[in-house]
Amino acid sequence: MAFELAWLLVGVALVILELMTGTFYLLLLGGASLAASVVAWLGHAFWLQAGTAGSVALIGVFWLARHRRSLAGRAAVAGMDVGQPATFETWLDKGARLARVRYRGATWDAMVDGEDDLSPGRNVYVKAVDGNRLGVSVRRP
Numbered sequence: 001m002a003f004e005l006a007w008l009l010v011g012v013a014l015v016i017l018e019l020m021t022g023t024f025y026l027l028l029l030g031g032a033s034l035a036a037s038v039v040a041w042l043g044h045a046f047w048l049q050a051g052t053a054g055s056v057a058l059i060g061v062f063w064l065a066r067h068r069r070s071l072a073g074r075a076a077v078a079g080m081d082v083g084q085p086a087t088f089e090t091w092l093d094k095g096a097r098l099a100r101v102r103y104r105g106a107t108w109d110a111m112v113d114g115e116d117d118l119s120p121g122r123n124v125y126v127k128a129v130d131g132n133r134l135g136v137s138v139r140r141p
Contacts, residue, residue: 003037009035018030088101092109101124110134124137
């Protein structure tokens with residue numbers, strides 16, 4: 001079997017596997033194999049084909065790792081809960097601003113932001129989620 005066909009089959013197989021896993025690393029390796037297939041099709045030696053595949057794979061993996069770190073570093077990414085309404089139920093510790101609220105059909109502990117005096121049934125809005133505790137406020141974030 002010709003090297004260009006072998007590199008092409010490996011590249012296609014890796015891209016298909018990537019579609020089943022969703023990690024993007026197999027996609028990069030598949031792209032590297034496809035690049036090596038092009039180099040083989042152009043008639044270059046095997047060492048250049050392998051070097052191309054390795055270089056493209058290394059560059060892609062380093063780029064993906066850097067990109068994922070930059071996404072993880074964004075601290076101001078709001079969750080889907082931020083801004084959603086909840087219903088104030090009762091104070092657990094009014095001095096510490098710790099309360100119970102009903103949100104998405106369940107009772108949650110919540111830290112209430114602000115100095116507003118809340119009565120049961122009043123709407124509050126989710127500002128943050130910290131584990132199993134909500135941060136809420138009377139004003140929508």
